[in-house]
Amino acid sequence: MSLKNTYDVVIIGSGPGGLAAAVEAKKEGAQDVLVIERDAELGGILLQCIHNGFGLEIFKEDLPGPSYAQRYIDESLTLGVETLLDTIVLEVTPGRKIFASSKQHGFVEIDARAIVLAMGCRERTRAMIQIPGMRPAGVYTAGTAQRFVNIEGYMPGKKYVILGSGDIGLIMARRLTFEGAKVERVLEILPYLSGLTRNYVQCLQDFDIPLMFEHTVKFIHGKDRVEAVEIAAVDKNWKFIPGTEEVIPCDTLLLSVGLIPENELSRQAGVELDPITGGPFVDESRQTNVPGIFAAGNVVHVYDLADWVTMAGYEAGKGAAKYAMALRASETAHIPIIAGKNVHHVVPQSINVRSLEEEEIELQLRVLKPIEDRTYVEVHDGENQIARRLMRYVRPGEMNTITLKPSHFADVEKASSITVDVYPR
């Protein structure tokens, strides 16, 4: 499949939001829909979410992440959605030009009539919560560890402490336990759970993994590899309570301390971000402040369930398709006017047929050679005459005109171009 220069809708990201947007854009009538995915396969983070819990809202079924993704992958491919895999978008301009790069496809430039931003979110890091201590190997965000285990097939540690009770952390506690690792403790600085209760029950309680509220990591020990973490209780202002310190020997610290919408591309495109959510301001069609640029899913705000991301993707895909088709209609409504036999040039060089519906359009032209006798100026669509005017003579030094009238609209609308010829009667 060869890549087109221009697409109706380009979707950046193929997680639940991106795939739903692609499916819906096609259903809404967009012709050329392209999904750009930086990984080698469609599905986004769903592919590493091999646990169940997906699809309960939409399908009333309890599916693992990859199965949930597959339904939308199948549907989008059946509908004729095009894909560009292993390709990362480098820049989106406010004029909806996309620069992307890939080992397989090289450096590509694509114009989009509408764009759906569906880049998802990224994980908060150790630095963002400023955990003091050494900087050894063995400190991972929960999602990175999840990729190592579920995609790459390697265990990043033997003995873990998990900081944060976000869903990925809870799910990883269970996953690592299945793999024979020991999860010593899950810590949460807040007095309540950050993730879903069902994940607490199914991932921690069922495996006797202790969870401590109002506790956090005070120091990371180890020069080369994590050797231990010092934890302590905190008060309501998140200050450490002296005397509550405990050193837990471990080789890995996983962080599940929050997600942030991933909006670096949005910023470049001039998309205005809400400082509260970290994502774009959007309207009901999920359109941002930049016309034709839409956003859906975790790139807008962080969701708890993938099903809701899918729903948001539908909205954005629909909005983007409508926008693209209106734009396409206005583009195709322009019909070029060609200088034909004995015509030097015609102004305007193209006309919007929609205007002809309501008003006359005068075509102004100059001839190449004089004809000192009765002469026709004729407008035709290549086969059929649309309008004709009889002149007493034509001379290059004098401008001639011919007027298209609303009565010509039906003929002009059918034409892919119209030509003006000048010839003797």
Added chain:
Amino acid sequence: MQEKYDFIVIGGGVVGCIIARTLSRFEGSVLLIDKEADLCMGTTAANTAIVHAGYDPLPNTLKARMNVKGNAMWDQLAGELDFAFERRGDFVVAVGEDELPALDVLMVQAKKNGVPGCLLLSGPEVRRREKNITPETSGALWASTGGICDPFAVTVAAAENAVMNGAVVKLNTEFKDFIMDGDRIIGIKTNKGDFLSRWVINSAGLFSDFVMHQAGVRPEFKIKPRKGEYFVFDRADVQIDNVLFPVPSDKGKGILVTTTVHGNTILGPNAEIIDDKENTSTTTSGMDEIWDGAQKLIPSLSKKHVIATFAGLRPMGNAPCKTPGVNYNADYIIEIPEEVRGFVNLGGIESPGLASSPAIAQEVVDLLIDAGEELKVKKDWDPIRPSRPRFREMSQKDRKLLVDMDPRYGRIICRCEDVTEGEIIAEIHAPVPATTYDAIKRRTWLGTGRCQGGFDTPRVVEILARELGVSPLEITKLGEGSEFLFRPTKNVEG
């Protein structure tokens, strides 16, 4: 057969690498060793990355002389080694009327040290140039020759140029002791065996006291690590484009707000004297101290935009200044000591060691010549080390050309800093190969952005394993003992 070299440099920090590079200009063989898995793992790894103008050191000290002389050598160094160096000048900012006299003291010091291009600016003039600065700013010393660089890039470039000119770099090679023949040093013992030499240059930074003590030199000399902690900001959110010092105190140059050649604003350092030379941990108290100090200059900073914290150790020595009448006890040591032969001894090269490094290398050469060493310039010496492509810094048009030429540059591995597979592979096979995650990070700036390696780590592990022909289980962050992975998951073989 034991390997024999004319010169062995102990320590692959910026000073050691520039010395090795300078010596590689002459006839004779050069070996540089470092105990870590990469160059630049000590003091050079964690500092403000500033090429100081030279108004700060006490006049008539070796520190002052090296700083001012070294500063002037950076344009040529950057030109030859093709690294980013921006002489954008720096401000020492006085806050409130009380701090103004300190600027006059510095101005006098600048004149005595021979620092060119310094100027005193009024409060309004400073505030006009840096709109985020505290409204209480009362004035500043402006030093036009102050510069910024990427110390990793400088150090690696110098080492590569040395290797291009025949020098040998051995990493994971730890100095244990000297091999003596009477009072002459004829080689060194390391964990990787013995190496013979005519000259050994001690450029061991934090461990320079240990090295000189093994030679029986300056038993009273002791390095005290002075720890400094730092904050790094996301460049998309915070852009303080100036180099801003507070007025100095007895604890040093104080907590700066400064920028880097990569465009990130950084804060730091504090100065805490510690005992453990490997304790590069950040601490709650240290981070609080930096935060308070930085807010004195730029009150509008928000912790929300911090993307990294780190700490470094400066090797503060206790060598008295040799100039009569100067009462200063933390001067540099650059000498050929009398106790032993075949030994060039450096010590206490803390800040402004980066700025001083080219002058220190020249000083080493001068000492060798004084000692009767005939240094002949190699006929085929090549001082130029061109840098490799950096996708992040290229226009879209140039990126297209690069990707068309080599599609590996089309695969982005670090999404925040736009680092490509092509760049990573080039570093793994460079003259001084990058074989750890951190080595690649330091050379390409991968993993330094807002996601701090969350995205790239699994991909870099995969590329390193493939290119080095080893299992992903063997790939480390910073050398042996810092492996990322322990074992495959269950049943992957089946």
